[in-house]
Amino acid sequence: xxxxxxxxxxxxxxxxxxxxxRIFFFIDLEDLLLNVNRVCRRFYNLIKFTPTLxxxxxxxxxxVIKEEDLPYIFQHCxxxxxxxxxxxxxxxxxxxxDFSSVSKLSCARNLTWLNLCQTSISTTCFLQFxxxxxILDLSTCLNxxxxxxxxxxxxxxxxxxxxxxxxxxxxxxxxxVTYIPNIQVLDVCGxxxxxxx
Numbered sequence: 001x002x003x004x005x006x007x008x009x010x011x012x013x014x015x016x017x018x019x020x021x022r023i024f025f026f027i028d029l030e031d032l033l034l035n036v037n038r039v040c041r042r043f044y045n046l047i048k049f050t051p052t053l054x055x056x057x058x059x060x061x062x063x064v065i066k067e068e069d070l071p072y073i074f075q076h077c078x079x080x081x082x083x084x085x086x087x088x089x090x091x092x093x094x095x096x097x098d099f100s101s102v103s104k105l106s107c108a109r110n111l112t113w114l115n116l117c118q119t120s121i122s123t124t125c126f127l128q129f130x131x132x133x134x135i136l137d138l139s140t141c142l143n144x145x146x147x148x149x150x151x152x153x154x155x156x157x158x159x160x161x162x163x164x165x166x167x168x169x170x171x172x173x174x175x176x177v178t179y180i181p182n183i184q185v186l187d188v189c190g191x192x193x194x195x196x197x
Contacts, residue, residue, distance in 0.1 A: 013040055021050050030059045048072075051079040055110075058084040067092025074104035081110050086117035086137060094120055094143070102126045116141060117162070124151040131155075137162040139187065146172050153179035165190035 012020075024032060024047060032053060037044040047053055054076035065073070065088055077083075083105070090097050101121055105111075106129040113135040122143035127133070133155045138144065139162045149172050152161065158180050163173075164187045173188060 013042065017046060020046060021053070024050070024053055028060075029054065029057060048075075051076045055079045056082040058082050059088075062086075063088040065090045065092075065097075067096050070096065070100040070104075074100055077104045077108045079110070080108045082113045083108065083111055084113065084115040085119060086115035088119055090120050094122060097121065098123050105130075122148070124148045127151040128154045132157060134158060135160045138166065139164045141166060144168075149176065152176050156180055158183055160185035162187040163191070164188055170194070 015023075020043075024036065027036060032047050037047045057073070057080055063085055065085065067090075070092070097120060102123060102125055105114075105126040109129060110132060111130050112132050114130070114133060115135075115137040117137045117139045119141060120143055121138075121141055124138070124144065125148075127136075128151055134157055136152065136155065136158055138149075138152075144166060146167070146169050149163065149166075149168050152158070152163075153176050156179070159182070161176070161180075161183055162185075168188075168191060170191075170193050173186075173191070173193070177183060177186065
């Protein structure tokens with residue numbers, strides 16, 4: 001690819017860092033990581049070490065996450081506004097995934113949308129450190145128990161909560177709704193509720 005200054009044509013790789021980062025900002029992170037960072041070492045380093053490019057961590061297909069990928073993924077967690085790894089498969093040990101989630105996602109204070117649907121997460125204690133969370137999807141997280149869902153009650157700005165097909169009691173659902181009265185969307189499909197609940 002080339003760009004012009006009006007008189008001559010230059011390879012895009014010759015652009016200074018700031019204009020390149022501005023261009024990269026309009027490219028999805030998935031394309032940046034799977035395609036653009038393979039162009040040259042400079043692009044690779046710019047993408048890897050520019051936190052603003054990581055604010056929306058979202059992929060269109062399920063990821064296969066390996067234990068050695070966790071430090072790379074969570075390197076810029078302070079910049080995350082969207083973190084969507086729903087339906088992703090994790091191939092490492094569950095304690096490492098939980099430890100990374102707890103220790104790193106606890107720093108993602110700007111996070112507004114978190115999708116962990118069908119992941120192997122087995123704790124939600126990091127939610128207490130996410131004051132700006134508006135959308136949370138914990139559907140079909142089969143390792144979560146009732147006590148794990150109590151941390152959801154601490155996310156008082158939640159607008160949408162998806163907890164379908166989990167082992168959760170009606171009492172816990174009632175407690176969550178009590179503590180988050182402004183919730184607009186509550187998805188509890190697949191959970192046995194009676195009319196009284």
